[in-house]
Amino acid sequence: MQISVFDLAGPIMVGPSSSHTAGACKIGQIARAIFHATPTEVDFYLYGSFATVYQGHSTDKALLAGVMKFQTSDPRLVDAFEYAKKEGIKYKFIPVEIETDHHPNTVRIILKNATSHLSVVGSSIGGGKVIITYINDVPVDLEMMSGRFFSLLVGTNKRSNNALEKVKERLKEWKIPVADEQAICSIKGKCMTALNILDYYLKLPQVLELEKIAGVDFVRSLTKLLK
Amino acid sequence: MKYYFKNAAELLEICKREKLPISQVAIRREMEMFNKTQPWVRNKMKEVRNTMWEAIQIGVKSTAKSKYGITGTSAHKVYKGINKSGKMLHSKVAIRAMAYAIATNEQNARMGRIVAFPTAGGSGVVPGVLFSTYEHMKSSKRKMLNALFTASALGIAILEHGGTISAAKAGCQAEVGVGAAMAAAGVTEMRGGTPEQCVNAAALALKNMLGLACDPLGGLVEVPCVKRNAIGATSAMSASDLSMMGVESFIPMDEVTEAMMNISMTMSETIRETALGGLAVTKTGLKIREKMGLPPMPEKYLNWKDRKPMGNACGSCTKCK
Numbered sequence: 001m002q003i004s005v006f007d008l009a010g011p012i013m014v015g016p017s018s019s020h021t022a023g024a025c026k027i028g029q030i031a032r033a034i035f036h037a038t039p040t041e042v043d044f045y046l047y048g049s050f051a052t053v054y055q056g057h058s059t060d061k062a063l064l065a066g067v068m069k070f071q072t073s074d075p076r077l078v079d080a081f082e083y084a085k086k087e088g089i090k091y092k093f094i095p096v097e098i099e100t101d102h103h104p105n106t107v108r109i110i111l112k113n114a115t116s117h118l119s120v121v122g123s124s125i126g127g128g129k130v131i132i133t134y135i136n137d138v139p140v141d142l143e144m145m146s147g148r149f150f151s152l153l154v155g156t157n158k159r160s161n162n163a164l165e166k167v168k169e170r171l172k173e174w175k176i177p178v179a180d181e182q183a184i185c186s187i188k189g190k191c192m193t194a195l196n197i198l199d200y201y202l203k204l205p206q207v208l209e210l211e212k213i214a215g216v217d218f219v220r221s222l223t224k225l226l227k
Numbered sequence: 228m229k230y231y232f233k234n235a236a237e238l239l240e241i242c243k244r245e246k247l248p249i250s251q252v253a254i255r256r257e258m259e260m261f262n263k264t265q266p267w268v269r270n271k272m273k274e275v276r277n278t279m280w281e282a283i284q285i286g287v288k289s290t291a292k293s294k295y296g297i298t299g300t301s302a303h304k305v306y307k308g309i310n311k312s313g314k315m316l317h318s319k320v321a322i323r324a325m326a327y328a329i330a331t332n333e334q335n336a337r338m339g340r341i342v343a344f345p346t347a348g349g350s351g352v353v354p355g356v357l358f359s360t361y362e363h364m365k366s367s368k369r370k371m372l373n374a375l376f377t378a379s380a381l382g383i384a385i386l387e388h389g390g391t392i393s394a395a396k397a398g399c400q401a402e403v404g405v406g407a408a409m410a411a412a413g414v415t416e417m418r419g420g421t422p423e424q425c426v427n428a429a430a431l432a433l434k435n436m437l438g439l440a441c442d443p444l445g446g447l448v449e450v451p452c453v454k455r456n457a458i459g460a461t462s463a464m465s466a467s468d469l470s471m472m473g474v475e476s477f478i479p480m481d482e483v484t485e486a487m488m489n490i491s492m493t494m495s496e497t498i499r500e501t502a503l504g505g506l507a508v509t510k511t512g513l514k515i516r517e518k519m520g521l522p523p524m525p526e527k528y529l530n531w532k533d534r535k536p537m538g539n540a541c542g543s544c545t546k547c548k
Contacts, residue, residue, distance in 0.1 A: 005257045006271060008345045008382035008392070008409070009375060012278045015335030016293075016448045018347040019395070049395075049501065053446035056295070056519055058338060073278075078338050104395060104501075126393030127346045 011128045013072040019105055020050070020057035023124025025077065028066020030132055031109040031120040034153065034220055039111040041090045042067055048104035050124075051095035060093050063107060072128070102133070138192065140182070152195040152202060154210070155217035163215030164193055170210060171197070230256040234388040235426050235480035238380060242422040249412065249422050250373035253380035272372055275342050279331070279354040282341045286330025293336040295519060298449040302330035305457070320363045321464055325457035328355030332453045345382050345392040348399070348441075348448050349406035351456030353378050356410040356463050360417055370417050378413035381429045390484040394441035395500040397491030403452070403459040404436030404487070410463040411470070420471055428470035430480040432463045437483070438490050440498035442505025444512045445519045451506055503528045 013022040032039070044063050046054055054060050061080040062072075068087060070077055084091055100106075103123035110119045121134035132140060156163045164183075171178060180196035202221040210219040230245075230252055232238040241252050257268045287306040292299035305326040308315070315322055328351035335341045335350055344353045357378070361371045385405055386392065394402045411432035412425040420428070436459070444450045470476075478486070497504030506512050508528055516524065 002260055003383050003386050004261060005253055005268070005376065005379040005383065006275075008379040008386075009272065009275050010342060010344070012275065012340065012342050013347065014340055015338050015347055018343040019393070022343060022347070049446070052521070053502070056445055056447045073340055075340060126391070126395060128343055 007127065007129070011072050013128065014062075014075060014077045017057045018128045019124045019126050020053065020059045021062045021077075022072040022128040023105065023126075023130045024050070024059045024062040024107065025066040025070065025072045026128065026130045027107060027120070027122035027124065027132070028063045028109065029069060030066075030122065030130070031111060031118070032067050032069055034120060034135060035111045035116070035118045036218070036220055037113055037116060038087075039067065039089060039113050041112040043092045043094065043110040043112075045108040045110070046093060046095045047100055047102045047106040047108070050105050050107055051097060054093065054095070059107075063109070064089075064091055067109070067111070103131075106133075108134075135192065140192070140194065152197055153218075153220040154193045154195060155219075156191050156193065157215050157217065163213055166213045167210055167216065167219070168195075170213070171195075174206065176202070228259060230259050232256070232384065232387070234484075235381070235384040235429075238384050239422055239426055248373070248377070248416055249380045249425055250376035250416060253376040253383070256380075256383075269372065272375055275344070276368075276372060276375060278340060278342050279344070280358065282334045282339060283327045283330050283354060283358060285339060286334040287326055289333070289337070291337060293333070293447075293449055294338075295445070295447065295449075295515065297444065297447070297515060298336050298453045299333050301453065301457075302326055302333050305329060317461065320359050321461050323362065324355040324359035324460040324464060326355075327358050328352055328456040328460040329453055331355065332448075332456045336447070336449045336453065344378075345405055345409065346394070346402050348394060348443075348452050349392075349402035349404075349456065349459070351453070352403060352406035352459045352463060353410045353413065355456065355460040356414050357417065359460075360414050360464075364417070366417060374413035374417040377416040377425060378409035381409045381412040381426070384426075384480070385433075385484050388481050388484045389488060391488070391491070397487060398494055398499050399439040399441040399452075399455065400433075400436050400487055400490070402441070403455045404433055404439055406456070407436055407459040407463040407466070408433035410460065411466040414463065415467045415470055418467065418471060420467075424470045426480050427476050428463075428467045430476035430478065430483050431469055431474070432466035433480075433483050433487065434476060434478065435462055435466070437487060440494070440505045441500045442498050442507045443500070443502055444507050444515045445521060446500070446502040446507075447515075447519075450515075497528060 011022050050059055064084050065077040065080040105124040108121045119136055122130055122132045124130050154167055176197050178195050181193055183193045207219050207221050232241055254268055286302050290300050290303045309322050331341055331354050332351040335347050341350050344350050357374050391397050391401050392405050408429040411428040415425040415428040
């Protein structure tokens with residue numbers, strides 16, 4: 001884990017709590033980035049201390065703001081509910097009281113629209129740092145420190161294993177080094193690989209080009225969250 | 228890695244070897260680790276500094292109360308009191324630092340824009356101390372920026388040495404305590420202290436905050452957080468003064484960090500940001516809880532007189548319950 005000066009001196013955020021507001025907003029942002037479309041319906045299942053104190057800390061507004069791609073320092077966060085109404089997003093907050101093994105500050109976000117459905121579980125681990133622990137009920141381990149999140153998520157079919165190799169080859173052509181990778185496969189034969197590309201941005205045309213490779217289901221670049 | 232450090236001792240070693248103040252080591256470490264240019268790093272910190280100043284400016288003028296009306300009026304009172312400082316025990320600098328610290332934290336409670344330095348709960352200490360001293364010394368903006376880097380460097384040393392800045396893990400000592408340590412180091416460098424004096428001031432400040440519980444009323448970052456920031460700011464200034472006069476911390480900085488984590492291990496869950504102990508379960512605390520519409524406090528957290536002190540019960544059997 002590399003600690004930056006700006007993990008201490010930051011994030012610049014709207015109050016009142018770094019873990020309950022800024023962190024929650026970031027989990028929302030990541031969920032939206034992975035969803036990669038405009039959701040029409042969002043359900044938030046709140047666990048642990050998110051469930052008990054979410055109203056006092058405006059965790060609900062922050063989560064919704066994150067799903068609408070607001071930054072943690074965006075003053076619009078205070079009026080997130082009105083903006084959601086304007087954008088036509090239906091939302092629900094469901095505090096879950098059952099004890100789980102999740103971190104105390106955990107939320108499960110379920111995003112839906114007419115064509116797709118996604119569930120993301122994320123925890124806010126203090127000081128605005130968050131981790132994503134499940135995507136579509138597949139355990140992952142994505143760590144993000146104060147918005148530095150340089151991962152590329154590549155979804156592939158288990159059978160076409162060389163698809164990932166092709167993605168990597170293409171990255172090599174663009175001179176983008178892959179620092180780290182982590183593969184997660186679900187029972188249904190779908191795999192998702194998180195590639196850690198430190199300090200490089202992937203532009204939209206490049207992402208679309210990667211998605212054209214045979215055997216690749218989707219590519220999600222999470223570099224936009226850097227701010 | 229030339230500027231990489233794992234703890235405060237290594238940080239001092241680098242300062243000695245390169246003949247640089249802590250702030251410059253922090254900037255170079257950032258450039259080296261994340262491949263950034265010096266202007267990029269400095270500009271980003273400038274943004275941090277400007278946001279802090281904006282929050283203070285709004286905070287000292289505003290008297291709007293927070294959502295549940297439990298904080299929001301103190302900053303203005305203290306700020307007005309600066310001119311009366313002849314009657315006060317503290318100097319003008321310390322009173323202004325308190326005003327700024329409260330202003331930042333009240334702004335946080337009102338959902339204003341602040342910098343979580345190191346976290347939102349302890350966000351007032353560093354801007355309070357640094358901006359007040361900056362005004363007092365008529366210091367340059369550059370020095371102010373450097374002081375912010377020094378403060379962050381101390382925070383990095385604490386985190387890299389296994390410390391934390393999460394109150395859910397180690398209580399308020401990790402938020403206002405670490406904030407005070409960072410502020411003490413920053414202000415000492417601003418006043419022209421050597422790297423040794425900076426780290427020493429941080430050790431003195433953190434030592435005094437060890438064991439501080441995180442027991443916010445109703446789980447809100449308001450009471451006691453807001454005023455703890457003010458008093459944290461004055462203790463950071465005291466630590467800096469002591470260090471500048473040559474008083475040394477008998478326990479080195481890194482060992483103080485270890486002590487903090489050691490204490491966090493024995494801290495009960497109830498006083499780690501869960502709002503189930505300490506001030507949160509006092510009569511006034513429970514009233515706020517009621518006002519917020521939270522479920523009533525479980526009986527077991529209220530009967531503290533009947534409870535056995537921790538350490539007697541091992542928890543592995545049911546005999547002693």
